[in-house]
Amino acid sequence: MLRRAVRPMLARSADAIPTGAGWRYEPKWDGFRTIVVREGGAVEMRSRDGRPLDRYFPELVEVLGRGPGTSFVMDGEIVLVLEGRLEFGVLQLRLHPAASRIRKLSAEIPATFVAFDLLELDGRDLRPLDTDARRRELERLVARLGGSPPPPGPAALRPGPGLVLTPRTEDPEIARRWFEDVEGFGQDGIVARRAEQPYVEGERAMVKVKHRRTADCVVGGYRLERRGDGVASLLLGLYDEVGVLHYVGHASAFPARQRRELRERLRPLEGGSSFGGGRSPGGPSRWSAGREAEWIPVRPELVCEVEFDRLQEGRFRHAARFLRWRPDRDPRTCTYRQLGAGGPVPPADPGPPPARRAPGRGKGR
Numbered sequence: 001m002l003r004r005a006v007r008p009m010l011a012r013s014a015d016a017i018p019t020g021a022g023w024r025y026e027p028k029w030d031g032f033r034t035i036v037v038r039e040g041g042a043v044e045m046r047s048r049d050g051r052p053l054d055r056y057f058p059e060l061v062e063v064l065g066r067g068p069g070t071s072f073v074m075d076g077e078i079v080l081v082l083e084g085r086l087e088f089g090v091l092q093l094r095l096h097p098a099a100s101r102i103r104k105l106s107a108e109i110p111a112t113f114v115a116f117d118l119l120e121l122d123g124r125d126l127r128p129l130d131t132d133a134r135r136r137e138l139e140r141l142v143a144r145l146g147g148s149p150p151p152p153g154p155a156a157l158r159p160g161p162g163l164v165l166t167p168r169t170e171d172p173e174i175a176r177r178w179f180e181d182v183e184g185f186g187q188d189g190i191v192a193r194r195a196e197q198p199y200v201e202g203e204r205a206m207v208k209v210k211h212r213r214t215a216d217c218v219v220g221g222y223r224l225e226r227r228g229d230g231v232a233s234l235l236l237g238l239y240d241e242v243g244v245l246h247y248v249g250h251a252s253a254f255p256a257r258q259r260r261e262l263r264e265r266l267r268p269l270e271g272g273s274s275f276g277g278g279r280s281p282g283g284p285s286r287w288s289a290g291r292e293a294e295w296i297p298v299r300p301e302l303v304c305e306v307e308f309d310r311l312q313e314g315r316f317r318h319a320a321r322f323l324r325w326r327p328d329r330d331p332r333t334c335t336y337r338q339l340g341a342g343g344p345v346p347p348a349d350p351g352p353p354p355a356r357r358a359p360g361r362g363k364g365r
Contacts, residue, residue: 005046005050006035006037006046006073006119006201007201007202008033008035008048008075008201008202008365009075009117009199009200009201009202009203009205009206009365010202010203010204010205010206010365011191011204011205011206011207011208011365012204012206012207012208013207013208013209013210014207014208014209015209016209017172017175017176017179017190017192017209018192018207019172022194022195022196023170023172023192023193023194023195024131024132024135024168024169024170024192024193024194024195025168025169025170025171025172025174025175025178025190025191025192026116026166026167026168026169026190026191026192026193027153027154027166027167027178027187027188027189027190027191028187028188028189028190028191028208028209028210028365029077029079029086029114029166029187029188030079030086030088030186030187030188030310031077031078031079031080031086031088031091031111031114032047032053032077032078032091033047033048033076033077033365034046034047034048034053034075034076034077034078034113035048035073035074035075035119036064036072036073036074036075036076036113037072037073038064038065038070038071038072038073038074039071040069040071041065041069042065043061043064043065045057045060045061045064045078053078055099055102056094056095056096056102057078057094057106057111058102058103058106059106059107059110059111059160059161060078060111060112060113060160060161060163062161063113063145063146063147063161063162063163064113064145064163066145066146067144067145067146068144070121070122070141070144071120071121071122071123072118072120072121072122072141073118073119073120074115074117074118074119074138074141075115075116075117075118075119075199076113076114076115076116076117076166077113077114077116078091078111078112078113078114079091079111079112079114079157080094080109080110080111080112080160081112081157081158081159081160082109082159084155084185085184085185085186086185086186086187087186088186088312088317089312089313090109091111093105093109094106094109094111106161110159110160110161111160111161112157112158112159112160112161112162112163112164113162113163113164114157114164114165114166115138115142115147115163115164115165115166116138116165116166117134117138117199118134118137118138118141119199121137121141126199127198127199127200127201128198128199129198129199130195130196130197130198131193131194131195131196131197132195134199135168138165139165142163142164142165145163146163147162147163147164147165148162148163148164148165149164149165150164150165150166150167150168151164151167152167153167153174153177153178153183154167154178154181154183154185154187155183155184155185157185175190175192178190179209179211181211186310188210188211188309188310189208189209189210189211190208190209191206191207191208191365192206192207192208192209193205193206193207206365208365210309211309211310212307212308212309213307213308213309213310213311213339214305214306214307214308214323215238215305215306215308215320215334215338215339216303216304216305216326216329216333216334216338217236217237217238217248217303217304217305217306217320217334218236218237218238218239218245218274218300218302218303218331218334219234219235219236219237219266219298219300219302219303219304220235220236220237220245220247220274220275220297220298220300221234221235221274221275221281221295221296221297221298222234222235222262222263222266222295222296222298223235223250223281223294223295223296224263224296225259229260229263230254230256230259230260230262230263231254231259231262231263231266232252232259233250233251233252233319234250234251234252234262234304234322235247235250235275235281235295236248236249236250236251236304236306236316236320237274237275237278237300237334238334238335238336238338238339239331239332239334239335239336240278240335240336241335241336241337243332244277244278245274245275245277245278245300246275246278246279246314246315247275247278247279247280247281247315248311248314248315248316249308249315249316249318249319249320250281250319250320251304251306251319251320251321251322252319253319253321254322265302266296266298266302269298269299269301269302270296270297270298271297271298271299272297272298272299272300273297274297274298274299274300275297279314279315281295282295300331301331302325302331303325303326303327303329303330303331303334304322304323304324304325304326305323305324305325305326306320306321306322306323307320307321307323308320308321311339314336
């Protein structure tokens, strides 16, 4: 049995879904990448970076521990489905330090485990097998455990608790429909793998194509580098329907020279209260868990175009990528409307803040 920490097989980013013979396509799930190790009746669940998850999801421990006394190492994703959508923000609420709260949430908002690979079964190392052979083994195991067969598409996934086999197709047209997410289910893109591919731990042996969109945002502030001589990140805002500027996320990862240039460009604009009437970078956030660093406000006069992957509860899920300045745009025209949204959405039940960051979040496959 694989007792050491397993390093999940990863995926490299691509701009388009690969086509041609030998490709297998799956939805890229929006949850916690998880390795499940079961030996006899004992179940362990660990995140991509090796953090224990089983204590937070007792309903999944029960689901994955039922059936015959088999042993396995399974790769998949913990997701949470509410009202026909994947809800990563609600899923994060499950990472709570109190056992009583964990039990309550496991009954009220149960999770689902989506299985997409099998590394070991009853002492047999399946990693050298090709993708299709491992898939056949996984299908049989999920059926033995009382799990569900793959739904016809991502949007057919039902709320938990449960174990379900991920959908898979060889048809790139079906993969494109999944990628476009026309039903608004909220999956994160597409993962493609070769039929002949073995399971290679820790290597980017698959391909992922994620949703990317662009937006024109107002620069409402910035954070300094640790040394204090350059800009670490630009703090971005959008106006709501009544003209209030709300913080939506940040753009970072600038080269050293550009960080210094940004500081000189923003220094004359320092001061004021750019996010004074709306959500600010220091405001509540399920992602930051109270760890927002100090920031310097600037007058909301500059507009930049950024690339982002997904908008959730009125802010970007991950760091945006700076593309260019937009001197032709009036900051007041940079509204949520350009994204087809009306403004920030407050959490339905924020509860106490999570005790720690989401394990391995944002790096999935």
